[in-house]
Amino acid sequence: xxxxxxxxxxxxxxxxxxxxxxxxxxxxxxxxxxxxxxxxxxxxxxxxxxxxxxxxxxxxxxxxxxxxxxxxxxxxxxxxxxxxxxxxxxxxxxxxxxxxxxxxxxxxxxxxxxxxxxxxxxxxxxxxxxxxxxxxxxxxxxxxxxxxxxxxxxxxxxxxxxxxxxxxxxxxxxxxxxxxxxxxxxxxxxxxxxxxxxxxxxxxxxxxxxxxxxxxxxxxxxxxxxxxxxxxxxxxxxxxxxxxxxxxxxxxxxxxxxxxxxxxxxxxxxxxxxxxxxxxxxxxxxxxxxxxxxxxxxxxxxxxxxxxxxxxxxxxxxxxxxxxxxxxxxxxxxxxxxxxxxxxxx
Amino acid sequence: xxxxxxxxxxxxxxxxxxxxxxxxxxxxxxxxxxxxxxxxxxxxxxxxxxxxxxxxxxxxxxxxxxxxxxxxxxxxxxxxxxxxxxxxxxxxxxxxxxxxxxxxxxxxxxxxxxxxxxxxxxxxxxxxxxxxxxxxxxxxxxxxxxxxxxxxxxxxxxxxxxxxxxxxxxxxxxxxxxxxxxxxxxxxxxxxxxxxxxxxxxxxxxxxxxxxxxxxxxxxxxxxxxxxxxxxxxxxxxxxxxxxxxxxxxxxxxxxxxxxxxxxxxxxxxxxxxxxxxxxxxxxxxxxxxxxxxxxxxxxxxxxxxxxxxxxxxxxxxxxxxxxxxxxxxxxxxxxxxxxxxxxxxxxxxxxxxxxxxxxxxxxxxxxxxxxxxxxxxxxxxxxxxxxxxxxxxxxxxxxxxxxxxxxxxxxxxxxxxxxxxxxxxxxxxxxxxxxxxxxxxxxxxxxxxxxxxxxxxxxxxxxxxxxxxxxxxxxxxxxxxxxxxxxxxxxxxxxxxxxxxxxxxxxxxxxxxxxxxxxxxxxxxxxxxxxxxxxxxxxxxxxxxxxxxxxxxxxxxxxxxxxxxxxxxxxxxxxxxxxxxxxxxxxxxxxxxxxxxxxxxxxxxxxxxxxxxxxxxxxxxxxxxxxx
Numbered sequence: 001x002x003x004x005x006x007x008x009x010x011x012x013x014x015x016x017x018x019x020x021x022x023x024x025x026x027x028x029x030x031x032x033x034x035x036x037x038x039x040x041x042x043x044x045x046x047x048x049x050x051x052x053x054x055x056x057x058x059x060x061x062x063x064x065x066x067x068x069x070x071x072x073x074x075x076x077x078x079x080x081x082x083x084x085x086x087x088x089x090x091x092x093x094x095x096x097x098x099x100x101x102x103x104x105x106x107x108x109x110x111x112x113x114x115x116x117x118x119x120x121x122x123x124x125x126x127x128x129x130x131x132x133x134x135x136x137x138x139x140x141x142x143x144x145x146x147x148x149x150x151x152x153x154x155x156x157x158x159x160x161x162x163x164x165x166x167x168x169x170x171x172x173x174x175x176x177x178x179x180x181x182x183x184x185x186x187x188x189x190x191x192x193x194x195x196x197x198x199x200x201x202x203x204x205x206x207x208x209x210x211x212x213x214x215x216x217x218x219x220x221x222x223x224x225x226x227x228x229x230x231x232x233x234x235x236x237x238x239x240x241x242x243x244x245x246x247x248x249x250x251x252x253x254x255x256x257x258x259x260x261x262x263x264x265x266x267x268x269x270x271x272x273x274x275x276x277x278x279x280x281x282x283x284x285x286x287x288x289x290x291x292x293x294x295x296x297x298x299x300x301x302x303x304x305x306x307x308x309x310x311x312x313x314x315x316x317x318x319x320x321x322x323x324x325x326x327x328x329x330x331x332x333x334x335x336x337x338x339x340x341x342x343x344x345x346x
Numbered sequence: 347x348x349x350x351x352x353x354x355x356x357x358x359x360x361x362x363x364x365x366x367x368x369x370x371x372x373x374x375x376x377x378x379x380x381x382x383x384x385x386x387x388x389x390x391x392x393x394x395x396x397x398x399x400x401x402x403x404x405x406x407x408x409x410x411x412x413x414x415x416x417x418x419x420x421x422x423x424x425x426x427x428x429x430x431x432x433x434x435x436x437x438x439x440x441x442x443x444x445x446x447x448x449x450x451x452x453x454x455x456x457x458x459x460x461x462x463x464x465x466x467x468x469x470x471x472x473x474x475x476x477x478x479x480x481x482x483x484x485x486x487x488x489x490x491x492x493x494x495x496x497x498x499x500x501x502x503x504x505x506x507x508x509x510x511x512x513x514x515x516x517x518x519x520x521x522x523x524x525x526x527x528x529x530x531x532x533x534x535x536x537x538x539x540x541x542x543x544x545x546x547x548x549x550x551x552x553x554x555x556x557x558x559x560x561x562x563x564x565x566x567x568x569x570x571x572x573x574x575x576x577x578x579x580x581x582x583x584x585x586x587x588x589x590x591x592x593x594x595x596x597x598x599x600x601x602x603x604x605x606x607x608x609x610x611x612x613x614x615x616x617x618x619x620x621x622x623x624x625x626x627x628x629x630x631x632x633x634x635x636x637x638x639x640x641x642x643x644x645x646x647x648x649x650x651x652x653x654x655x656x657x658x659x660x661x662x663x664x665x666x667x668x669x670x671x672x673x674x675x676x677x678x679x680x681x682x683x684x685x686x687x688x689x690x691x692x693x694x695x696x697x698x699x700x701x702x703x704x705x706x707x708x709x710x711x712x713x714x715x716x717x718x719x720x721x722x723x724x725x726x727x728x729x730x731x732x733x734x735x736x737x738x739x740x741x742x743x744x745x746x747x748x749x750x751x752x753x754x755x756x757x758x759x760x761x762x763x764x765x766x767x768x769x770x771x772x773x774x775x776x777x778x779x780x781x782x783x784x785x786x787x788x789x790x791x792x793x794x795x796x797x798x799x800x801x802x803x804x805x806x807x808x809x810x811x812x813x814x815x816x817x818x819x820x821x822x823x824x825x826x827x828x829x830x831x832x833x834x835x836x837x838x839x840x841x842x843x844x845x846x847x848x849x850x851x852x853x854x855x856x857x858x859x860x861x862x863x864x865x866x867x868x869x870x871x872x873x874x875x876x877x878x879x880x881x882x883x884x885x886x887x888x889x890x891x892x893x894x895x896x897x898x899x900x901x902x903x904x905x906x907x908x909x910x911x912x913x914x915x916x917x918x919x920x921x922x923x924x925x926x927x928x929x930x931x932x933x934x935x936x937x938x939x940x941x942x943x944x945x946x947x948x949x950x951x952x953x954x955x956x957x958x959x960x961x962x963x964x965x966x967x968x969x970x971x972x973x974x975x
Contacts, residue, residue: 077818086648334763337594
């Protein structure tokens, strides 16, 4: 890069959450789940140990996509659905940066679905935070591609006809190497998932269940209410048997069809309980985990890292092709222009 | 028998055959020998969009026209002197454009009853008297080739496929073209298949020998080298010149080159070429779609690359929203539109100039984008450097409008010395650019250079200049989100003023009028430069006085454009569209611009243009010229 010395950092060695708070007034609706996510990200970023100028947040369009304005990193608020493509160009041309994408269920899965799946299969070094509130907020309340079928909204007075996407099934099907889910209100879990995502080389997709208190309030209450959450949330912990419930009374076992099911813990031999392994190269179990929850009600939803496997990132592969091509020296412009077949006129 | 050699000043050859007959390759090779021989030349490949249309049919005909001369020429030529027709379909598709008296070399082996019926010939035109007005040379190209290759251990089909080399050998003899270049080419192409290589070399040689011995060709032609300016030359087509121009621009700006692109005819060859030059640090990204192609380029521009996206008209339509974002972000970006016939899928392999208004206005809101258009295949090199200069100096997306003819057509190009190229060094902003009243400094992403109105280009990784940009209207100077009415009005006008201001850095429009007395001006843009120039020459040879001007910058136009136009009684605007530049000239300068418009997917012919111009120009026909450029 011309004229920029990336090694000379002007920021203090130890940053705090405050260092990542911009002077811009946050303009989400009071009570929006986005506030909690913003606070969690601002507190987490110092942990990265990366100078502020080497972090870049790219967003699309939607409520969540205002996110970059509220951080003091480099950032771009782009156009609807296209953030993964813009971030791809930035990440592959600047492997020295930490590039994050902030998107929503409409932005990532509807208008931008194509860019999302291709970023995932390429494994570009991007951390994608997908704020899923199962509704269109910025356009004031139409159903989204994750809304439950039959949802009554302004554009669907008799109920929506679309069957919803399961973002994690989609990501695993798109060859994603890191797939996780977390919840806006669980700061500790959210931060832990961000940490794991940031350590992953390649594309990390983090679905964050986020409450829209204006147009879809309570969409995740089943997973949040103290009375229900223990029986509805399936926390995934690496190398641990998948057991949940207030008394540990539910567990996950394999069926004879290759899928997973939830059964009473005391009804099975403990060796039959699935031990969580996000690092397993095969996608079958991760995919089966993503299918456990009820697509309409979110009854019994796994949270945590479903998949975290190693595959060289696109950026690294591209860089290595450039290095290979330059092993014998950089290109000679004059020689290229001249070519092999010339004639001279005196 | 001693063969007679006749001197001619120019020849137009058209090779035509089935898509699978290797006509483009044959044409390319003949062109290459002609270039190294020192003739001036211009080519026009003309092929179907289908990879393999049904064999022997009219839609499957692929042709390559080459015009070469002992003097400077500007077009691939109006009508061929020689047609090489590899089958009845090729004859039928091209006969209408062939002047009476021209030579036709036909491959008689393909004139079977079945092939004739396929294209609607009731009787064999070689045998009836329907070709009386032409000099027909029937040659059994296929069987001669098979016969000549019988000692090789190859299949009959492989032997038949070498017939294009036999034809090339024959034509090379006929026009005294060297074959060494083609031999080297074949050795590279078939290096790993020695038997096929030997067969092709023999077919080439036997084609030459056939010309020397057959009674049917009693005359050879000679076209002497053209007196071009001193220098080192090579033959180059437009897409290659463009790719080289982009790499040179990266070198001159000292920025890494990034291309985000999705394959589309006729632009894909730029992607192919750039992907070969990783040793120059060139990054090419084949995206999932047109939108991602420009998206990635814009991301790379933000990161400090010289960012390019290449496409054709349908791709521009898809990229429009991202181009608008680039206008709002004020980041440098080069959008290359190699225009083809439209609307929709249109004519993918044919040329047209109908995307001018799309480039000019095809976005929501007031979103001005500078436009540069090359005027010949080799000129794509210079146009790329100019687009890069404007993009990086003014921090703006720039359109480069090439077209199918410029992309695939070729001409001799004087190879520039790298030391002659313009210095386009870019300096990123790396420190605070704003001093507050209390003396403290800060970085303002939308504080502008007072001269160019360009905003600073501060790339991620620069400490202390962290900032956010976006597609929402920004406040002047700070770049914060702003919905203020006066600010929006100001920003819209400022972005327009920035683009308008580019006019102060581009050369005045020059007029070519040797008489100095012309009252009619012919003005064009892009690839019509050659045909217009040739037509104007015809008119002048016939005693007419006519002026020619050509626009390289379409937005903004040169500052003196209006002044120039007002000097003439008649302003004629030939375009391969229905009058897009004419509309701009009328709207901007209130001149009665007269359009001459054709959208046939082919370049203008000099003679048809000359006829139109002649209706506005007195010619005494005193010294009617024969040259059509």
